[in-house]
Amino acid sequence: xxxxxxxxxxxxxxxxxxxxxxxxxxxxxxxxxxxxxxxxxxxxxxxxxxxxxxxxxxxxxxxxxxxxxxxxxxxxxxxxxxxxxxxxxxxxxxxxxxxxxxxxxxxxxxxxxxx
Amino acid sequence: xxxxxxxxxxxxxxxxxxxxxxxxxxxxxxxxxxxxxxxxxxxxxxxxxxxxxxxxxxxxxxxxxxxxxxxxxxxxxxxxxxxxxxxxxxxxxxxxxxxxxxxxxxxxxxxxxx
Numbered sequence: 470x471x472x473x474x475x476x477x478x479x480x481x482x483x484x485x486x487x488x489x490x491x492x493x494x495x496x497x498x499x500x501x502x503x504x505x506x507x508x509x510x511x512x513x514x515x516x517x518x519x520x521x522x523x524x525x526x527x528x529x530x531x532x533x534x535x536x537x538x539x540x541x542x543x544x545x546x547x548x549x550x551x552x553x554x555x556x557x558x559x560x561x562x563x564x565x566x567x568x569x570x571x572x573x574x575x576x577x578x579x580x581x582x583x584x
Numbered sequence: 585x586x587x588x589x590x591x592x593x594x595x596x597x598x599x600x601x602x603x604x605x606x607x608x609x610x611x612x613x614x615x616x617x618x619x620x621x622x623x624x625x626x627x628x629x630x631x632x633x634x635x636x637x638x639x640x641x642x643x644x645x646x647x648x649x650x651x652x653x654x655x656x657x658x659x660x661x662x663x664x665x666x667x668x669x670x671x672x673x674x675x676x677x678x679x680x681x682x683x684x685x686x687x688x689x690x691x692x693x694x695x696x697x698x
Contacts, residue, residue: 478624501685512588512674512689513627520683559626563685570615570634570680571642572687576626 471496471562473575481581484552490545490578492560500562502543503572504534507557516558519543520565530554555582586610590675590690597665597697605660605693607675615678616658617687618642618650620671627674633658665697 472495482488494500501520505513517528524536534545543560560575591606609616614635619627619642629642633652647669649661658677662669672694678687 475626503687512691513676513687514689515686518686520685570678570685571629571632571640572617572676572678573629573643574619574627576624 471500471564471571471573473560473562473573475558475560475575475578477578478576479579479581481583482550483583485549488545488547488550488554488580490558490560490580492543492545492575493541494543494560494562495541496562496564498565499538500564502534502536503561503563504528504532504543504545505559505561505574506530507559507577509556513559516545550580550582552582552584555580588675588677588688588690590673590693592693593691595693595695597662597695599666599697601665602661602663603665604662605673605675605695606657607659607690608657609675609677609688610656611677611679611688612655613677613679613688614655615680615687616652617676617678618648618658618660619674619676620644620669621674621692622671630660630673665695667697669695670697671695 474493503518504516563572588609616633618630631650633639636655675690676687
């Protein structure tokens, strides 16, 4: 079964600073990989996804993520954070085979932005 | 375009009561999911449905039942609610097209069992 680890429960960064959120996965093959964001009291919104090809993927709101097969990682980055980026971020994986599209989430990283 | 609609948004139950959480999607998606979200535990899959008439257990299915009677709707039933089922519940749907897929989420149901 697949699993996802987000080692950082809570991260605090200053507005304008760079950000990197870590994600490691465990799966026999390369799964589909996702980052979702959840603002307080809201549902989840997709930031970006990786299926294959270019290992650096661009998403919405200026986010990007890099897939590293050798490290089983899919870390999320942003060059300069804005106060509106304060939210909880979830990494997720899904098996690539049809009919078994169980989406599994990590425990999340809460991002706090300080002025 | 409503996307994924969950009802109710809030609910308080007494221990032992039953209720059904409703979820409907209007995007013609094949897959539907029920998750629960608890502090520090992320979203944990309760049940998954790959298509109409099929369901599969997720990580935390005990105490829950589901029904996928048609492509649009996927309901979650608590037969005898327990305080441990106090949580925020999210329904989601997705469609795998080739290598492309994306899950869409409802706004959640905040359930308190007292």
